[in-house]
Amino acid sequence: MRSRLALLPLLLAVAPAWAAPDAWRIDPVHTRVLFAIDHAGYSQALGTISGSQGIVQFDGDSWREATLEVEIPVARLDLGDAKWNQATLASSLLDGERFPSARFVSTRVEPIDPTHARVVGTLTLRGVSQEVVLDVTLNAVKRYPLPPFRRTAGFSATTTLSRRAFGITAWPGVIGDSVQIRIEAEAALDRSARPGTPAPDSHSDSPTAPKDTP
Secondary structure (H helix, E strand, C coil): CHHHHHHHHHHHHHHHHHHCCEEEEECCCCCEEEEEEEECCCEEEEEEEECCEEEEEECCCCHHHCEEEEEECHHHCECCCHHHHHHHCCCCCCCCCCCCCEEEEEEEEEEEECCEEEEEEEEEECCEEEEEEEEEEEEEEEECCCCCCCEEEEEEEEEEEECHHHCCCCCCCCEEEEEEEEEEEEEEECCCCCCCCCCCCCCCCCCCCCCCCC
């Protein structure tokens, strides 16, 4: 009996590791950030950012334990015109030379139902950190249909940012303050993944891609 009691603290200490959510590595090829912002009242300027990388700690049975850490390469934004891209990345706006990327780190997750949650975290953009809330939808968790056939999770998310909140105040008569964000993301199961580690090759949609262990 005493020996069993002596083992109890050890079992309690390792129990959280058994319950830890799986790690999913964000696929930079199939993940895209879309943004829309008012252009002098004439239209909503639309742009995208590709190449985001990061780690989602996620268990489909427990939203509350999920975490997210992602790096967004702002310097890769695309508004469909090279000169427009250059102007947006200038020092008066996003200052892409000094701040080529943004970073989001979740602080808590508020589950709504099995496929929806509010993910609260800190977004650091242009050297300024602000709390941001993402409205997230879990689209699917299943085996990818092409090699390397990894188990993959797909998410959609939306939020709205104030550019002034991040110190981006130039051209107020031409550029609106409210920035609508939409995120489409895929992440492959990778139990060895840790935040900050480099991403392996992403999914390939080529049927000739080499097969890997799921």
